[in-house]
Amino acid sequence: MNRAEKAKVIEDLRSKAQKASIAVITDFKGLKVEEMTELRVKLREENVDYQVVKNTLARIAFGETQHEALKDQFQECCAVAFGYDDPVVAAKILVQFAKKSKKFKTKCASLEGKFLEPDALKELSELPSKEQLLAKALGTMNAVPTNFVSLFANLLRNLLYALNAIKEQKEEA
Missing domain, CATH: 1.20.5 (Single alpha-helices involved in coiled-coils or other helix-helix interfaces)
Structure with missing residues (x-):
């Protein structure tokens, strides 16, 4: 990936993070393509973007956004879910999917700039x-x-x- 492509990815991530009310970092290590596709479809139906990210680029992109608290959490296999309308909907879908799939995990989240641990995200999903x-x-x-x-x-x-x-x-x- 050349510099221009990296800059475009960073800018794309930054604009999504600025528009999103919630950003959730997930670990998808060991997930099958069919399971990942099923998750993406569920999220897309509820106006939630889900994107696999390169950790270094994500750290740079999240650096100057309201979700800056997440920038140090990008390690290993990460993907980010951006919820724009209702943050509870994104949390519900991801937590339910994590219960169903043993390999999928929610690492942490940022709700309008406030850092949320996985337990707090689970509580948010129950609202x-x-x-x-x-x-x-x-x-x-x-x-x-x-x-x-x-x-x-x-x-x-x-x-x-x-x-x-x-x-x-x-x-x-």
Whole structure:
């Protein structure tokens, strides 16, 4: 690989790292091509890039990005997953794949500049996705006015029952 190609790879990695909300370093040593292809397809469906990298070039590329904490973690067989939209989705796919495949491991990650150990990445993968959290928040926000309207309607209904009872008593008397 000549200098121009290396510079292009470094720039490509740097631009992906700057756009990504999460970057996860994985060890794929001993993985079969079919397994790697299966992982790539799953990740691509969720808008996550997965790229095998040369350690030296990756260290240089990550040097001036928000994921700089990862630059010293590139050793042996490394690949990087870049998650752009929802960091939980990328973590879920990679952790589930690591459970399924004994040879695949997640080494570490950087979530918007914060370094995550494999255990923290596993905890992140157990969180609900962004859409699920938004749905819960909207459900909670919708419940408050709905409960208020129901409470107010019950008060008016009880008042109406009381007025009807008074009316019936006066008619009988």
